[in-house]
Amino acid sequence: MIEFSRVSKRYHGSLAVDALDLVVGEGQFTVLLGTSGSGKSTTLKMINRLVERDEGEIRFAGRDVRHFEPQDLRRRMGYAIQSVGLFPHWTVEKNIATVPQLLGWSYARTAARVHELMTMLQLDPGRFARRYPHQLSGGQQQRVGVARALAADPEILLMDEPFGALDPVTRAALQTEIGRIHRQTGRTVVMVTHDLDEALGLATHIVLMNQGRIEQQGTPLEILSGPASDFVRDFVGRSDIGIRLLALERVAQHTRTGEILPGEPLLSHNTLREALSAFVARRVDRLPVVDEQGCPAGTLHFSDLIDARHDAR
């Protein structure tokens, strides 16, 4: 969907992005991960030409992005940022309708789309459609921001640390939301973050950047289980790699069916990390598991957590 070849960008003489080669696959959830100053944001903004590259080539849908009018290009890509940037003088519905209006959609089509998106992002249209941004909480504002980015059904969604300014609870809720939207719609997403857990939880493809170069890329499992350099090892955290690996797998994958135990159960879509926490907190070595409907599904053994790590390799 998007291909970078030998792309460089300089700011005041120093390289922000250095001869970058990168392929963003169709339908992938690609996360550009790195510390501040690693060039990840610059890389993202070169896709929709908010930043113009100095060297190399970036292709979108097979054509060099420079062959598009910047505005046409951007209208085909959704864009959400950390500071949200809602237009304070427009209502929620008008904000979401920004790009459909730019594209000249009919009123009815726009209204239907706004309604659909607000529902998808769990903003009750009856309550929120006519509010102004200053009347919303931070989390609600970012929901509107994401809805606005998705409004005209863009071919790709670009997000620059969209959840960076939110409190942990709201952030987790929105992460779940965006993961669900990605799975449901199969849309290509490119997201920038410095939060490793966010990347591990959402990405199908992680690109770990450092000083304008790609340090390592691959699936979350590949990054965690085979760090390619000391930098990667430090970044993913030497001491808690194991815990993070557990976070990549679900209880359902390791439940032993047939056994039924009494007591407070785990949910089958919990991660193994959450299961570990429950084992330690309750000082037991096996726990009952129920599925999403609440029916007993079996038990999880403490020893299976270690097997799970083993399987992962």
Place this chain on the structure above:
Amino acid sequence: MALLALALGMPRLGPLFSALYPELDRPIYQQDSFVDLLLAHIAMVLGSSVPAVALGVGAGIALTRPWGREFRPLVETAVAIGQTFPPVAVLAVAAPLIGFGVRPALIALLLYGLLPILQGTLAGLATVPAASREAAQGLGMSTRGILWRIELPLAAPVILAGIRTSVIINIGTAAIASTVGAKTLGSPIIVGLSGFNSAYVIQGALLVGLLAIVADQAFERAARRLGHWRGAGTAV
């Protein structure tokens, strides 16, 4: 309304003023009707403020575009120094240079009125959140679209505050403009002051003061309507 009523009804107040100032033969200013003076006054303020708004807002926009940004510190310095000039001084210098009458008054009012409007425009555009601008650009709005649909509406309350200051100052300066031979509501004041006719002075001063307050209230109402998206209590 009250303003118009006072302007129309001033001659009826003759008995009142003759009671207050029994020593005056003609207690009501009669060289021109108060309605004419009021209209002339308003015409002079509008005639200078409308071009001042166009120029001031235009210059403010130009100075915040990439190609004009370089000139901004210089213009800001010039505006700051310009504002230490009293409006009367501008008027007083313009008259001997351009000639007496309405023209120097209009030019002086325009020049002086520019400054608060330009300042308001610059300040207003500075209040536009960078994130809104980046988001608008990222969503594919054109530069012109961003200016007209995002920047100017967001800056409007502060720009309006600048225009308000400018218009209120101009209402006052227009009154003084009668010293350079323009007919305005200041004429009765000046005539009264030079002829020791306090009644004239009060009549003119009442109308000028009322005009300024009415204009100010109108701006207040407009500001509230413009700022509705900000919630209550954030008027500048």
Place this chain on the structure above:
Amino acid sequence: MPPFSQRKHDRVLLALTLLMLASLYAWPLLTWAPNRLLTGHALPWSRLANGWHPLLWLPGMLLLPAWALRPRRLVWLATALAAAALLAGLCGLAGAVAAEEAARTPFGRTSFGAAFWSMALLCWLTAAHCLTRLFPRHSSRSIAHLLLWAPLGLLLASGRMDELSVLKEYANRQDVFDDALWRHVQILLATLLPAIATGWPLGLLAFRRPALRQALFAVLNIIQTIPSIALFGLLIAPLAWLAQTSPWLARAGVGGIGMAPAVIALALYALLPIVRSMVAGLEQVPAAVVEAAAGMGLSQRQILLRVELPLALPVVLAGIRITAVQTVGMASVAALIGAGGFGAIMFQGLAGSALDLVLLGVIPVVALAVVLDALFSFFESLLEIRP
């Protein structure tokens, strides 16, 4: 847009230089009239080129290519010096030409033309543009400005410009001028001191009691809205009545016209910026700082004196600066109700259509405002920079 330091040339300087050339082309530098009542006509360039006079244009020649040089400190310094030298040279030229003309026709008047005033403005802007880049700190910039323009003051004091018409006008009316200056300063002080003495406590009170604040600002805003000439006019009647009914007030100078109504009106105007700056200054003191002070056991009074007021001081000073500049300007309108000051000279000039006399009133008013503004800005900048 490449950052400033990477630009090859300075478009601002280019624009200023072009404006200088245009104003020299379009307008006369100096005008001459056979006597003080007639309108002047342009002095031909040939009259400005006697003997060593062309040498005074030398700094201008230096200024011409400045925009094309790569912007760096040396260029800015040289440009600022050249601009100041050019203006000083023009003043010297004007003085010398005026002296020559005076020797030829004793009643003739040589005055500054439009090009001189615009050159003065443009030279000043050029220097300001360069000094802003040389000295990012406001306080050092103020000192640089002072050093740059001091020679002009010396030139004026040296008497070399005395044959110019404005200065002749000054020489003719020196005592009137001095009276006006004294009166203007009197009005300024008599306005500011009581306004501050009431405005600061009012501001403090308004800060503590929001209900009072709303009412107070509503009233002060309305006063500020009424044009000065109208307020002066409206005060005539009640004050005249007061003077009639209580003779001791009349003896103290209170009356419908004169300085008393002027000072009362001006003080009323001054209240709004003074109260507002006090409230704004106190409001911008971070709540955390006040809380920390309270947490360390400072009393309310100690918090006010040691924490809140010192932190509010820069904003409060800015309020005084704005008020002082505003009062200097409005005080000239007060001449209409017989308060005197430079406004009296200004309006006398207007009545007689004598530009020189108008300028004799306007220039000191503007100079007074500019000096006050610069002085207070300097104090403010000293307060703000505390690394």
